Amino acid sequence: MSTEDNLLKLVEVETPDDQDYLLQEQVGFILRKAHQRHVSIFAAHIGDLTPPQFAALAKLRDVGETSQNQLGTLIAMDAATVKGVIDRLKARGLVELSKHEVDKRRLLVNLTAEGRDAIERLIPLAREITQETLAPLSAKEIATFMKLLAKLA
Amino acid sequence: MSTEDNLLKLVEVETPDDQDYLLQEQVGFILRKAHQRHVSIFAAHIGDLTPPQFAALAKLRDVGETSQNQLGTLIAMDAATVKGVIDRLKARGLVELSKHEVDKRRLLVNLTAEGRDAIERLIPLAREITQETLAPLSAKEIATFMKLLAKLA
DNA sequence: TTGATATCATTTGCATACGAATGAATTTTC
DNA sequence: GAAAATTCATTCGTATGCAAATGATATCAA
Numbered sequence: 001m002s003t004e005d006n007l008l009k010l011v012e013v014e015t016p017d018d019q020d021y022l023l024q025e026q027v028g029f030i031l032r033k034a035h036q037r038h039v040s041i042f043a044a045h046i047g048d049l050t051p052p053q054f055a056a057l058a059k060l061r062d063v064g065e066t067s068q069n070q071l072g073t074l075i076a077m078d079a080a081t082v083k084g085v086i087d088r089l090k091a092r093g094l095v096e097l098s099k100h101e102v103d104k105r106r107l108l109v110n111l112t113a114e115g116r117d118a119i120e121r122l123i124p125l126a127r128e129i130t131q132e133t134l135a136p137l138s139a140k141e142i143a144t145f146m147k148l149l150a151k152l153a
Numbered sequence: 154m155s156t157e158d159n160l161l162k163l164v165e166v167e168t169p170d171d172q173d174y175l176l177q178e179q180v181g182f183i184l185r186k187a188h189q190r191h192v193s194i195f196a197a198h199i200g201d202l203t204p205p206q207f208a209a210l211a212k213l214r215d216v217g218e219t220s221q222n223q224l225g226t227l228i229a230m231d232a233a234t235v236k237g238v239i240d241r242l243k244a245r246g247l248v249e250l251s252k253h254e255v256d257k258r259r260l261l262v263n264l265t266a267e268g269r270d271a272i273e274r275l276i277p278l279a280r281e282i283t284q285e286t287l288a289p290l291s292a293k294e295i296a297t298f299m300k301l302l303a304k305l306a
Numbered sequence: 307t308t309g310a311t312a313t314c315a316t317t318t319g320c321a322t323a324c325g326a327a328t329g330a331a332t333t334t335t336c
Numbered sequence: 337g338a339a340a341a342t343t344c345a346t347t348c349g350t351a352t353g354c355a356a357a358t359g360a361t362a363t364c365a366a
Binding site: 023026030031039042123126127144151 | 169
């Protein structure tokens with residue numbers, strides 16, 4: 001290999017050609033597709049609730065009554081988004097709202113009896129959703145993948 | 154360990170307790186967060202274009218003129234979604250639309266000169282976005298993660 | 307104590323994302 | 337070649353998702 005060839009190769013390594021950019025190989029693009037697939041699997045198992053709605057119910061079950069904002073933090077939703085989700089759950093009678101006695105800014109959210117029934121009933125289906133989402137991977141691959149995915153989230 | 158303990162353990166393995174369900178450990182939830190983080194990184198590098206808009210431009214650069222539907226397939230967007238994306242790109246003069254001469258159903262989409270300039274200019278930034286998204290992982294971990302993620306998408 | 311800051315919630319505006327319904331054009335099938 | 341099925345695109349309705357602006361309340365600091 002000539003000196004010029006080596007120089008060319010060096011340049012190539014440090015400033016990749018635009019031809020090299022393949023959308024289908026970028027993390028962001030594949031991440032978006034993987035998420036889409038999961039949402040689709042979710043909808044096939046749980047038709048009458050969205051993943052964010054489910055997340056709100058599941059988290060309320062874990063922590064009990066909290067403020068709307070705090071719930072948003074726990075399920076990674078900003079204030080504007082969580083409001084819409086809670087509004088819809090309230091309209092369906094799955095959660096109830098009340099005012100914080102001391103701090104009048106806070107809007108407390110809690111499961112209703114019906115909401116509690118719903119989330120208990122749905123958790124087994126959620127397990128299936130997780131399983132089906134991970135079905136293309138072996139048990140060992142799942143462990144590896146979850147560890148790395150967690151680092152990126 | 155007593156026979157009863159063993160029985161209990163067996164039952165537990167096959168029908169996990171609802172207490173075991175932790176939202177923060179479910180693929181779907183973490184996938185959503187990882188995607189959110191990526192979008193946030195994207196926005197920090199490329200403020201005037203969204204990831205779907207970028208995907209449309211990048212794919213048009215790869216394949217040249219295509220129908221709107223075909224483009225949607227290539228970038229994993231349904232017909233309704235891709236229409237909105239293309240409408241906005243058209244309004245900004247980055248793509249142009251024309252009718253297919255033979256098949257009158259099809260709406261052809263292509264980059265304008267400005268659109269081509271834009272995508273060429275943005276690709277280096279997109280490389281940085283990919284790098285920053287994957288920054289929490291080592292080179293070896295990146296290879297493993299991308300392989301497994303691709304299986305899920 | 308009051309003035310500055312921070313927090314909680316709401317609203318508006320914009321951009322995906324997708325199911326379902328519709329209409330137009332093409333292809334398949336018999 | 338006509339009927340049936342398919343494909344392409346649009347529209348509508350609903351649901352995230354987030355930035356930015358606003359208002360109410362709470363906390364901090366001088």
